[in-house]
Amino acid sequence: MSSSARPGIWKRSHYLDRMTLRQLWVAYFQYPAIIAYIALSLASILVWAEFPASPVRTALAAGSIVAAYPLVWYCLHRWVLHSNWMFKVPFLASTWKRIHYDHHQDPNHLEVLFGALHTTLPTIAGVALPIGYAIGGIGGAAGALAAGLLTTCVYEFVHCIQHLAYKPKSKVIAEMKKRHMAHHFHDERGNYGITSYFWDRALGTFYDRPERPAKSPTVFNLGYTDEVAQHYPWVKTLSGGIVASGHPRKRGDNSEKREAA
Template identity: 75%
Template sequence: MTFRELVVAYFQYPAIIAYLLLSAVAIGVFLWNPAPVVPTAVAIGVAMFIYPLVWYVLHRWVLHSRWMFKVPMLAATWKRIHYDHHQDPNHLEVLFGALHTTLPTIGAATLPIGWAIGSIWDAPVGGAMAAFATGLLTTCFYEFVHCIQHLAYKPKAKFLAEMKKRHMAHHFHDENGNYGITTFLWDRLFGTFYDRSERPAKSPTVFNLGYTPEVAERYPHVARLSGGVATGHPRRRGE
């Protein structure tokens, strides 16, 4: 895949179009009710800083938890937003998160912070919109890097190649680490950053996240939605 083909594929996803449209709306609201330069810059900076931490926390302790599939009301959500992605990491239809889960998360992570910062300068709406637009555009960047990591594109930039290497280890070697997408700072700080040479044994749950056939017998909600529990490497199933 060429870089041009990657870009074309990326902009065909409805989720990306939705993020860009919403960020344009947020910027429009900001221009209608702007905040001064200082709170705007602070809101943008804080949103950019907090975003990877929020992603790390959600990725590690929610998406990789083993409690969501036990709750009937959450089983379908967990299946769609992460189980299916790990079952077949290169399945493009589930590469991006579902909007009904990503948009509330982006809003919750950025709007209150932007509102609080803007309120100090009596411009809560402008601050909130600056932070929200930053969260949406950061998501677009995250998803573009995520495309690079999962599609048949070999990045030339060393830092992108390194990101892809770490993320592929998360999907194909050991899911218990390398939770970052564009930065592994929080992995390093929380002790979950690793190189494959440091973990010679492959995780037996790298593709099912612990939702094994035995677990499915007790908590069948995801299995019913999936038509069973797939086992083994996704590229070798059916051989």
Template identity: 85%
Template sequence: MIEARNVKQEVISGGIWRRSHYLDRMTLKELWAAYFQYPAILAYIALSLISVAVWTEYPASAVRTVLAAGVIVGLYPAVWYALHRWVLHSNWMFKVPFLASTWKRIHYDHHQDPNHLEVLFGALHTTLPTIGIISIPVGYAIGGIGGAAAAFAAGLITTCVYEFVHCIQHLAYKPRLKIIAEMKKRHMAHHFHDERGNYGITSYFWDKKLGTFYDRAERPAKSPTVFNLGYTPEVAKRYPWVAELSGGVATGHPRKRDAA
């Protein structure tokens, strides 16, 4: 039996991150503590402060600064939707040997074990270039170096918010705010019922516009690929690279695998 948590983890050193964390076993207080000690989150915060320092050295006008940051915040749901639907849920990355490990790390492992906190957090070598490519040129076009710094900071802070909301959605915790509870409901359906929809995390605007928003009652049949994203044992025979990195191909519900 393949262990549900047989995943390639990033090297974490120091503090509470000397061991793995699973959101279905954590309290909200424990999540806060783990969140603000995670290396990627600390990196986002540090880079945000550096961006503020750059802005003070090369300031844009207040209007251009707010506009640069606002555009990035507004673009975020569309960018996330596109990446989540057409990259993370692609059926082409695992077919390319040098992309297989990236696809495994950035999303396959998360669907294999949705509550594994280290896997839930984005890997810096994939998130930072994406944030920079999207935010810096837009900000520079609006307000020069200062605008670029403001836009990059906005992208980093938005990513921090997204990461925390994503954690809450997997935490053994019922959100008090109705809007967060609704986000969690949709995301849980994405993970445990049908992965071919509800791609948003903090916003489902683009799901509604592009026809991928759904309620579980609208799709009575559970997707057979909700946990493996289409990377089945049969597919692995032809494209073995993810299976080789994972020690095989796990099948079935992650929680039931865990109890086996």
């Protein structure tokens, strides 16, 4: 999205390691994707009111989506966002760059922390609508979609808190933050959850940092190195000819970009 098309404070970039909790709240509710999720949730509720399912079926449809969300996120995060196949396909390279590579290149860049609507909305609808419809028809589908959209809002905010220069008062959220920071700054090959690490534990990808003493050399580039870029150049080209691997605050190119922003 070009800066001229961004609303309000989003005409400039924001970095969570330089923001307060209050500033995050203000930025969060002005971000276009969050506004879209909330608006579509309200629209889904109106559809439910027109074609209501029973309270039990509605609760079951919505609850099924909330329960399925951690597993869906785990699978997408591990096998899609951390894949090594998307950047090899020219027409998928820009999508992979936007939805996850840029986030690992600079984990505290708020604008690329949020999911891209052209990828999140089809995914949410693709999971929620069939399950909801099977449980409660049109009303069940509407309830499931609203649940999926609102759960996404919660996930996005918790994700922001995990990157914010802020110590959560909640021990539960502090533990989530600890795991997620290890994923971003120590070893990306594990701790794929956001609000739940149940599936990491179940599938063997949960870890504490002492268990992996050596830092992953690809934690900031997800394995997309200069050598890889020689064969698959599209992400590098879109990144201005740069493949960065070090800490984002210790790169000259990143400092220049931030000054420009």
